[in-house]
Amino acid sequence: MLLKDQHPLNKSISIALVGPPNVGKSTLINTLLGMDLSIVSPRPQTTRNQFQCVTLVDRTEIIFLDTPGLHKSMQEMNLRMNHETYMAQDGADLNWIVLDGTKGKESVLHQLASLRDVYKNLSQESWIVVTKLDQLKTNAKKVEAEFPNLMLEAQKICPVVKRAYFVSALEEAGTNELLSVVSEFAPSGNHLYPDGSVSNKNVRFFVAEYIREQVFTLLQEELPYEIAVTIEEFVDLEPSEGTSDIVARISAVIHVNRMGQRAIVIGQGGLMIREIGMKARQKIETLMGGKVMLKLHAKVSPKWFKNHMMLEELGLSRAPNSIRAWREDT
Ligand SMILES: Nc1nc2c(ncn2[C@@H]2O[C@H](COP(=O)(O)OP(=O)(O)O)[C@@H](O)[C@H]2O)c(=O)[nH]1
Ligand SMILES: [Mg+2]
Incomplete structure (x- = not known):
């Protein structure tokens, strides 16, 4: 479906959230959407399907692609769940590699390295989003000190990583800033969803x-x-x-x-x-x-x-x- 007669200043971007299971991808999407659409639980592999959620920031349409995260089992269901994640990544303008910041820098780099094989074919622009910062028991100003040279070391592992952001989805810290950065970064383009849509799933x-x-x-x-x-x-x-x-x-x-x-x-x-x-x-x-x-x-x-x-x-x-x-x- 093509939405006609769009405003010339419209922008649209799709972002695939990828990363290990249970790092907080679905929670981050819900916080950015301002509604509890994607289901969340304290257990890994809660999300099984990839699907899109949409929000508007001024004239920018931001489409988030939630994914199941990747796992290694050869069970038919897991093969299909991995396929869902690859498909989401393939169609996106930007990847967010979401990582759990609870245990600090070494753990974040370790999580990134564990995905190296999986993301070696990553071609689109990719950003690291470190989440759960509320668990770090540090105040926002000290975040940079907790993760010194994170970008440099991350790029050695995954060269396509261009930026790193730090948030707490639960406490909504850094999340509005992340939305502004995205709407700044988004390319001009027509909106794919009519105003008021929230998802491609019914x-x-x-x-x-x-x-x-x-x-x-x-x-x-x-x-x-x-x-x-x-x-x-x-x-x-x-x-x-x-x-x-x-x-x-x-x-x-x-x-x-x-x-x-x-x-x-x-x-x-x-x-x-x-x-x-x-x-x-x-x-x-x-x-x-x-x-x-x-x-x-x-x-x-x-x-x-x-x-x-x-x-x-x-x-x-x-x-x-x-x-x-x-x-x-x-
Ligand atoms: N403390 C804290 N917990 C979080 C945050 N984001 C997610 N969680 C918790 O981490 C668990 C996994 O979250 P979920 O969004 O399902 O992870 P996903 O598997 O990557 O989609 C849930 O228990 C969430 O409540 C956060 O910013 N801070
Ligand atoms: Mg999830």
């Missing part, structure tokens, strides 16, 4: 994500990695006068790998699944701007993470090195 996608976010937050151990959420029914309702102010009726399935996991998701007397539903519903209602009816079921779908059809349904498209399906025609 509400259904975020509803499933918000449910998964609660599973990641409320359930322990490895369980969340063996869980997926699909939407079974999504009906928009016209809030009828006086009788009901419900804007949607949604029914979703929480897929688990094994029978025992189903019992954990449901919890004693259904308490756990009710809590997952209640917390997810609050975020869904904020997103949709009205009340929703949310029904959740838990279902055993053995080895869903190897099932090509299921992975397609979850929006993870086939990777070039995908494991061949046993009944592939070509």
Whole structure:
């Protein structure tokens, strides 16, 4: 879709956030957007799909591409998740290599070095964004002192790195400055999204994500990695006068790998699944701007993470090195 008759001073830039899992990429995007769109949890590999989030700063459209981060496992789902990250990086004008600043400079350089193989083909301009600075227990003025010569040493590892910025997404420190720098840097160009758009994914996608976010937050151990959420029914309702102010009726399935996991998701007397539903519903209602009816079921779908059809349904498209399906025609 081409948006016509645009202002001649419009600018547009797309930024792929790449980096190790759990460094705070999704949190940073949410802070910069000013809304909790991308799901966040204290566990690595919460984000599974790449998707775009959009914000406007004056006449500059900034498109953030959130990515799952890269991991080395050869599981079909992980191959597809890595592919999502490569695709995002490929289409972006700028890469932010997001690194966790909690443990200071040596750790930041170590994280960068661990990505060396992955990012050796990086051609677009790349910046380092060191985040979680609130954990450093240092005040902003001392940041430079904590990371002396970071750029010089970073460039030895990853020569395409041009700049470094320091932020705390949680405390919103340095984040507005980062937005101004980006809008300064952005090239002139037409906006790709109509005003008011926030993402290229639809509400259904975020509803499933918000449910998964609660599973990641409320359930322990490895369980969340063996869980997926699909939407079974999504009906928009016209809030009828006086009788009901419900804007949607949604029914979703929480897929688990094994029978025992189903019992954990449901919890004693259904308490756990009710809590997952209640917390997810609050975020869904904020997103949709009205009340929703949310029904959740838990279902055993053995080895869903190897099932090509299921992975397609979850929006993870086939990777070039995908494991061949046993009944592939070509
Ligand atoms: N203290 C602190 N924690 C953060 C910050 N940004 C993210 N986190 C936490 O780090 C964890 C991982 O964040 P997430 O955004 O999911 O990381 P991602 O996997 O890189 O997308 C979550 O528990 C966040 O609350 C920050 O600026 N400061
Ligand atoms: Mg994430």
